[in-house]
Amino acid sequence: MGLLLIYLILLCLGIPWYWPADSTLVWMGFPGWVISSIVVSILASIVTAIALHSKAGALDE
Amino acid sequence: MNNLVPLSLGAWLFVSCYLGSLLLIGWIAKKARTENTMRDFYLAGHGFGTLMLFMTLFATQYSGNTFFAFTGATYRIGYAWIVSLHFMTAVIVVYLLFAPKLHLLAKKNGFLTPGDYINNRYTNKLLVLLVTLVMVAVLANFLLAQLMAMGRAMQGLNPESGATSYNVGVIILALIMLAYGTLGGMRAVVWTDALQGGVLMIGFAFLIVMLFDRFGSLEKATQMLMHVDLTTGSRKVLVPSADQCRQWLSYILAVGFGICLYPQAIQRIYAASSLKTLKRSMTLMAFMPIPTMLISLIAGIMALAYLPGLEGASSDQIFGQVLREVQLHSALGNMLVVVILSAILAAMMSTADSALLSLSSMLTKDVFAKLFPHSLSEEELTRLGKALSCLMLFFLVVLAITLKDKSSLVQLLDRKLDMLLQLVPAFILGINWKKLDGRAVMAGLIVGVTLALIMAFGNLSFVTNGKVFGFHPGIIALGPNLGVTILLSLWFNGKRKLVKNNYDFSVKRKVS
Numbered sequence: 001m002g003l004l005l006i007y008l009i010l011l012c013l014g015i016p017w018y019w020p021a022d023s024t025l026v027w028m029g030f031p032g033w034v035i036s037s038i039v040v041s042i043l044a045s046i047v048t049a050i051a052l053h054s055k056a057g058a059l060d061e
Numbered sequence: 062m063n064n065l066v067p068l069s070l071g072a073w074l075f076v077s078c079y080l081g082s083l084l085l086i087g088w089i090a091k092k093a094r095t096e097n098t099m100r101d102f103y104l105a106g107h108g109f110g111t112l113m114l115f116m117t118l119f120a121t122q123y124s125g126n127t128f129f130a131f132t133g134a135t136y137r138i139g140y141a142w143i144v145s146l147h148f149m150t151a152v153i154v155v156y157l158l159f160a161p162k163l164h165l166l167a168k169k170n171g172f173l174t175p176g177d178y179i180n181n182r183y184t185n186k187l188l189v190l191l192v193t194l195v196m197v198a199v200l201a202n203f204l205l206a207q208l209m210a211m212g213r214a215m216q217g218l219n220p221e222s223g224a225t226s227y228n229v230g231v232i233i234l235a236l237i238m239l240a241y242g243t244l245g246g247m248r249a250v251v252w253t254d255a256l257q258g259g260v261l262m263i264g265f266a267f268l269i270v271m272l273f274d275r276f277g278s279l280e281k282a283t284q285m286l287m288h289v290d291l292t293t294g295s296r297k298v299l300v301p302s303a304d305q306c307r308q309w310l311s312y313i314l315a316v317g318f319g320i321c322l323y324p325q326a327i328q329r330i331y332a333a334s335s336l337k338t339l340k341r342s343m344t345l346m347a348f349m350p351i352p353t354m355l356i357s358l359i360a361g362i363m364a365l366a367y368l369p370g371l372e373g374a375s376s377d378q379i380f381g382q383v384l385r386e387v388q389l390h391s392a393l394g395n396m397l398v399v400v401i402l403s404a405i406l407a408a409m410m411s412t413a414d415s416a417l418l419s420l421s422s423m424l425t426k427d428v429f430a431k432l433f434p435h436s437l438s439e440e441e442l443t444r445l446g447k448a449l450s451c452l453m454l455f456f457l458v459v460l461a462i463t464l465k466d467k468s469s470l471v472q473l474l475d476r477k478l479d480m481l482l483q484l485v486p487a488f489i490l491g492i493n494w495k496k497l498d499g500r501a502v503m504a505g506l507i508v509g510v511t512l513a514l515i516m517a518f519g520n521l522s523f524v525t526n527g528k529v530f531g532f533h534p535g536i537i538a539l540g541p542n543l544g545v546t547i548l549l550s551l552w553f554n555g556k557r558k559l560v561k562n563n564y565d566f567s568v569k570r571k572v573s
Binding site: 007011014015016017019020021022023024026028029030031033034037038040041042044045048049051052053 | 140143146147150153154157161278279280282283284287291298299300301302303306309310313340343344347348350351355
């Protein structure tokens with residue numbers, strides 16, 4: 001359940017619905033909302049890697 | 062790719078040698094064969110190590126087509142296509158739900174096809190047939206699209222010959238693909254996958270560097286597009302609208318659940334040499350969307366800023382224009398484009414070959430062997446599989462040539478994800494919920510597929526651009542599918558318990 005909650009939070013943060021529609025922030029060549037989306041995606045990858053090891057590791061071969 | 066500078070004789074020679082090397086790989090893979098069985102041909106015997114499995118999972122998830130189709134998508138909708146980063150990550154998250162358990166089951170029971178799991182889990186032959194039919198329809202569609210893309214790529218390389226280039230391209234590339242696939246089976250496909258994946262990643266990284274060299278920084282391109290957004294009201298750089306945000310959610314769910322249920326993806330889960338190998342490969346895969354999707358996003362943004370003017374379906378040609386710019390920029394750029402083009406052609410063939418191999422394994426094992434059990438030996442079944450590959454490919458090549466001017470017809474048929482999504486209960490729920498009943502899964506699948514097809518082709522007023530309120534029809538249809546599956550499973554379980562209780566009661570009464 002904890003993992004599902006983490007993914008739900010990441011899903012909510014990854015979609016930029018909460019960004020002001022007229023935001024013109026540009027950082028490192030990308031719009032600000034794209035940077036936040038990329039950061040969330042990296043976090044999702046890290047969580048998945050950790051979950052993959054702990055969850056799959058728990059199974060018996 | 063109709064905008065390329067015509068290739069020189071040397072460049073054509075390189076492309077021919079590159080494609081010819083695939084035949085050599087097929088021959089080496091044949092020599093590496095340890096036994097003449099279906100398992101060896103379709104799953105490479107005892108399976109792949111971490112690196113090979115990672116490369117083939119990568120090539121399965123990102124075909125050669127992905128790079129320029131995604132560049133075209135970015136060109137059309139702008140930065141909002143960053144959603145591709147999320148839906149490609151979602152694929153690995155969904156694998157987490159079922160792949161480790163499925164791998165262990167496959168090793169224990171010697172699964173070869175997706176139908177083997179369905180048979181083992183539900184012992185329902187009709188359900189095996191139904192799931193196989195859905196998967197065969199999806200794969201045939203997928204294969205046809207790849208063949209047509211191969212023909213168009215060849216037409217782009219030799220535009221003067223027009224339709225002849227397309228036809229000859231489809232036939233020659235299909236023959237090469239068939240030759241190395243039939244020689245080396247899964248081993249040949251995976252080894253060519255690894256080669257193409259590696260060349261494409263390195264080639265595209267160089268391509269981005271060359272684009273920066275040709276046009277300037279990404280910041281400059283973003284600022285230019287931002288200015289266009291602010292003056293014209295478009296949203297290529299500005300925050301996506303509410304409707305686009307809804308579409309993001311739909312894409313994340315549809316691609317996440319759909320792609321990992323491709324039969325060739327399931328067979329790669331079976332083909333891992335161990336759980337540890339699978340786990341390591343998937344850990345690497347979890348980080349691949351970041352470089353891969355960012356490369357096509359940046360290429361699309363640079364094209365949008367500096368090569369504007371293409372609209373609608375013609376925007377898919379933008380990748381050709383980007384390559385042309387790189388070709389004209391320098392001699393090194395010209396060489397890079399030739400290497401990238403060869404790798405793209407080979408990657409398309411490799412992707413198509415994975416689908417063909419999967420298709421032939423399902424038709425042989427889940428259809429023929431189920432209809433005529435014990436009629437053929439393992440060796441004969443493998444030969445039959447190869448013959449079926451030839452037959453299917455011949456049929457699809459004829460179709461690809463016949464439909465070459467009717468791409469819209471193919472787009473209409475392009476409902477692969479909508480169909481695959483209906484298999485979520487059978488595979489993902491089935492592996493995690495012991496009470497799931499095969500008859501309930503079958504009823505849910507029929508409801509889901511029917512609804513998805515009605516919404517996709519029914520010309521309904523509430524369906525706009527193939528989406529229902531921004532959602533894929535497959536996602537909408539999955540709701541009733543899951544509802545029917547879960548409710549019927551609970552009902553069947555309740556009935557079973559009731560029968561068991563009545564039986565216990567009558568036995569106890571007799572004893573007393």
